Amino acid sequence: xxxxxxxxxxxxxxxxxxxxxxxxxxxxxxxxxxxxxxxxxxxxxxxxxxxxxxxxxxxxxxxxxxxxxxxxxxxxxxxxxxxxxxxxxxxxxxxxxxxxxxxxxxxxxxxxxxxxxxxxxxxxxxxxxxxxxxxxxxxxxxxxxxxxxxxxxxxxxxxxxxxxxxxxxxxxxxxxxxxxxxxxxxxxxxxxxxxxxxxxxxxxxxxxxxx
Numbered sequence: 001x002x003x004x005x006x007x008x009x010x011x012x013x014x015x016x017x018x019x020x021x022x023x024x025x026x027x028x029x030x031x032x033x034x035x036x037x038x039x040x041x042x043x044x045x046x047x048x049x050x051x052x053x054x055x056x057x058x059x060x061x062x063x064x065x066x067x068x069x070x071x072x073x074x075x076x077x078x079x080x081x082x083x084x085x086x087x088x089x090x091x092x093x094x095x096x097x098x099x100x101x102x103x104x105x106x107x108x109x110x111x112x113x114x115x116x117x118x119x120x121x122x123x124x125x126x127x128x129x130x131x132x133x134x135x136x137x138x139x140x141x142x143x144x145x146x147x148x149x150x151x152x153x154x155x156x157x158x159x160x161x162x163x164x165x166x167x168x169x170x171x172x173x174x175x176x177x178x179x180x181x182x183x184x185x186x187x188x189x190x191x192x193x194x195x196x197x198x199x200x201x202x203x204x205x206x207x208x209x210x211x
Contacts, residue, residue, distance in 0.1 A: 001121050001145060004042055005190070009033035010098050013061040014192055016149055020121035021046045027120055028075065029054045029140060029149045030192065033064035033101070036072055052120070054112075055079040056151025056192060057137040058086025059164075060093045060103055067104030080129065081111040083136025096164065112138055128179040132172020133160030141183065148199070149190045154180055156189075156197040159208045176209045 004017040009032030016029040017039045026048040028039065043050060050073040053066060058079065063086070069075060079087055086093060090103035097103070114129040126141045130153040137160070139150040152160035154176055162169040180189070185200030203211030 001123060001142075002046070003145075003147070003190075004039070005196075006035060006038045007032075008035045008038055009061055009064055010101060011061050012193065014190070014194075015039070015065075016190055017042055018121055019043070019046050019048045021048060023122055024048055025121055026050045027052045027054060028069060030056055030062040030151070031064070031066035031069050032061055035065040036068045039069075040072075049073070050075045052076045052078060054140055054149075055083070055087065056139065056149065057134040058083030058090075059134055059152070060086075060090060060097060060101065062151065062192060063087055063090065063106065064101065064103055066106045070106055076109045077106055078110045078112050079108045080113075080136035080138050081108075082131065083134060084108060084111075086134075086136070130154075130172075130175040130179045131166075132162060132168050132170075132175045134164070135166040137175075139180065141187075146184065146186050147188050147190060148180065148183055150180060150192070152192040154189060154197075154202060154206075154209075155191045155194050156202070157206060158194075159206070160192075173209050177211065181209075181211045 002019045013032035019026040053075045112127045116127040141148045187199040
């Protein structure tokens, strides 16, 4: 499986295109604005069809480009039920938008749940619910790849903000300790913004949440 990291949108939100050329399939994790024009050439080069779009949470900077992606590919959308309103009725976020940003609604095809597992791109993926930054924030964990795509729950030497509606520092701290820091130390953490890190590094050095 190949991992293509593509920051996009007004605040450079990380999108992760996962491709399996041997299966001719791909999955996109999060869809910031303008992401389709970045990933379309990769899909063509690797001769992959985008099968699914997995959202880590419903904040606008992670969903802005989703409607375009779905329209172009008919990808199946997965997300947590707690963020259904943000994703399917994004006008509720208007007061938090950067001027000029426009959002289109997406229909969630399947709600993901804590502990859910399925096979994608020839590997098993596990969902862990990590609220605190956003009620429906989840991570997608590939044990075989030692990779966790965590949205805005945890960053390199930082954590997600908790001052937006539905945010809670207490809940976020518990989520990080119980759902992220319990992953193997060598697990690579792919965050919604900024560079990758590892579970071990953050457990030992993160100034906001110690293991």
